[in-house]
Structures are given as C-alpha cells and as structure tokens.
Amino acid sequence: MEKVVVNKIIPFSSVDGPGNRTAVFLQGCNINCRYCHNPETRGMCTNCGECVAKCPTGALSIENKTVKYDSSKCVSCDTCIHVCRHDSSPRTKVMDAYEVYDMIKKQIPFIRGITVSGGECMLHPKFLKELFTLAVEDGLGTLIDSNGTIDFSKEKELLEVSDGVMLDIKAFSSEEHKKITDFGNEIVLKNAQFLSSCGKLYEVRAVIVPTLYDTKESIIQMGKFLKPLYEKNKFRIKIIAYRPMGVREKYSHYPVPDQEYLHELAEILKNYGFEDLIII
Structure with missing residues (x-):
C-alpha cells in the first residue's frame, strides 16, 4: 500500500x-x-534541526540525522512550526491507509x-x-x-x-x-x-x-x-x-x-x- x-x-x-x-x-x-x-502542511521536513533547539519541552531530538518527535513530551505550543523555514512540521508521521484507518475506526460509533x-x-x-x-x-x-x-x-x-x-x-x-x-x-x-x-x-x-x-x-x-x-x-x-x-x-x-x-x-x-x- x-x-x-x-x-x-x-x-x-x-x-x-x-x-x-x-x-x-x-x-x-x-x-x-x-x-x-x-x-x-505545505512542505516536507528537511531534517535541518532548527526546531530541535527551539522546542521548550525537549519533545524533539536528532537521531541519525533525522528529527525525532516524542508526543509524550509535546505540549502543542507550536513553536516548532513557527520557527520552521520550510513550511513544514516535525510532528508528521509516515502512514499507509490501514494505519490511518486504524485511528479512524476508534470514532466509528460517533462519526x-x-x-x-x-x-x-x-x-x-x-x-x-x-x-x-x-x-x-x-x-x-x-x-x-x-x-x-x-x-x-x-x-x-x-x-x-x-x-x-x-x-x-x-x-x-x-x-x-x-x-x-x-x-x-x-x-x-x-x-x-x-x-x-x-x-x-x-x-x-x-x-x-x-x-x-x-x-x-x-x-x-x-x-x-x-x-x-x-x-x-x-x-x-x-x-x-x-x-x-x-x-x-x-x-x-x-x-x-x-x-x-x-x-x-x-x-x-x-x-x-x-x-x-x-x-x-
């Protein structure tokens, strides 16, 4: 897929x-x-790392030259997207249709x-x-x-x-x-x-x-x-x-x-x- x-x-x-x-x-x-x-939502993350240093809660880090996002530490302050020069976000996730639908299914009785x-x-x-x-x-x-x-x-x-x-x-x-x-x-x-x-x-x-x-x-x-x-x-x-x-x-x-x-x-x-x- x-x-x-x-x-x-x-x-x-x-x-x-x-x-x-x-x-x-x-x-x-x-x-x-x-x-x-x-x-x-416009651009793709370039893994430049600028947002990592700006994150006030340490939710972002660099591993193998890739920006990693820890949702458990995120307080949704949006600092990362405000400082990004590439119109992107480090909080994105690569998913296929099954993975996305697994998240949607949780709401089925209510949507x-x-x-x-x-x-x-x-x-x-x-x-x-x-x-x-x-x-x-x-x-x-x-x-x-x-x-x-x-x-x-x-x-x-x-x-x-x-x-x-x-x-x-x-x-x-x-x-x-x-x-x-x-x-x-x-x-x-x-x-x-x-x-x-x-x-x-x-x-x-x-x-x-x-x-x-x-x-x-x-x-x-x-x-x-x-x-x-x-x-x-x-x-x-x-x-x-x-x-x-x-x-x-x-x-x-x-x-x-x-x-x-x-x-x-x-x-x-x-x-x-x-x-x-x-x-x-």
Whole structure:
C-alpha cells in the first residue's frame, strides 16, 4: 500500500463536511496560497534541526540525522512550526491507509464519515482510494477537500468510492488565481464542470481576501459560471472570510472582510439562484 506523510488527524470535526467527521490532513502542497491558514502542511521536513533547539519541552531530538518527535513530551505550543523555514512540521508521521484507518475506526460509533485534506490530498489518489475503500466498507461517508489543481477526470476509480469533492475556487480570473497561488485556474474550472457532470461536486469555496484580488468581481463571475452547473446538480457554496490567524507573517497584513460585505457577496450569489450558502 502507498505510504503518505500525515500532518494530523482530527478525530471529531463539524466543519469538514456534513455531520461529525474525522478529518485527515496530508502533508505537502503543489501551490502557494498567500493566505494559507495551514502553512505548516505545505512542505516536507528537511531534517535541518532548527526546531530541535527551539522546542521548550525537549519533545524533539536528532537521531541519525533525522528529527525525532516524542508526543509524550509535546505540549502543542507550536513553536516548532513557527520557527520552521520550510513550511513544514516535525510532528508528521509516515502512514499507509490501514494505519490511518486504524485511528479512524476508534470514532466509528460517533462519526458520519471522513474527509481528507492537506496540503493537497489529491497528490496521493492511490492512497485516497485505498483509505476510502476501507471507509465505505464500514458505511462511512467519504469527502475530498481539494484545491482543484489535479485533474479529477483521470481518477474515476477514486471518485467511485468518494461521496464528493469540496473544491476551492481561489479566484475566477486565472491571472488573479496566479497572483494568489502562483498558478492559473484553468484545471480548477474544468474540474468544477467535470465533478458537477458526475454528481460529485459537493461544495465550492471562496476565501474572501480584500485587496489581494477583486473579490466582488470574482464572486460575480463565479456565480455566472456555476449557475448552469447548479441547475443540474445542487451543491453548497461557502464564503470564507480571510483571517490572519496561522497565516505566514509576510502575508498577514490583508484586511479582514466584515460580515456586511460577506452578506453582500452572498446576496449576489442568491440572485443567481444559489440556495445553499454558508458564510464563515
């Protein structure tokens, strides 16, 4: 089975899909969102050891030129991820689908399903298929949380064991998407169309970051683009306010949108016929 680097597993989450779910965060991402709220999931540990000296409880050490993590000594102060220059974490763990699912099974009586996120979890479609197959056998729902930059049309076997995809549209304009992430969004929009066509588009999300891009125009164009998809297959749209918590310091200066503005954007989408809207 494929082994992946797991950043963390949250046993109970109410914000990563319908109902109470276990959320699995994989390490590694293929884009560079300026407002990334989990930058410690972006890169892989280089074993440079800088975090070892900074750890206040001695939970980190160097053995055979590799950073070792002792969870029994960790107090979750996050010093290690704050000092890391590689957008990584020394607290990750290499696991296969069976090992991850062994941790998920402990919550089965209390969860409705699982959601796998990142980083970008679609960098590991084989792992997702293996994990979701195990979950489906136990009657759990399965969702993919993705930035949409990996072609879903090439992963039809994975989609067969997936309930759907929570898809980011960072900005509707490809140039603005590139400004936000370093990459255009052509494949993202293609994925939205494909996933809708096969009934696998569960949610579309937009993070509203004033001054970084033209948020209002992006919502207008997104609404026009998504309207015919929504008329065929209903899905949720989530409008998410940028907040500086967890964002890398050099990108933490953007203004936080107020609720009045977020509701204004929601009204634009309602006028296109969207009914299932969430503002957070």
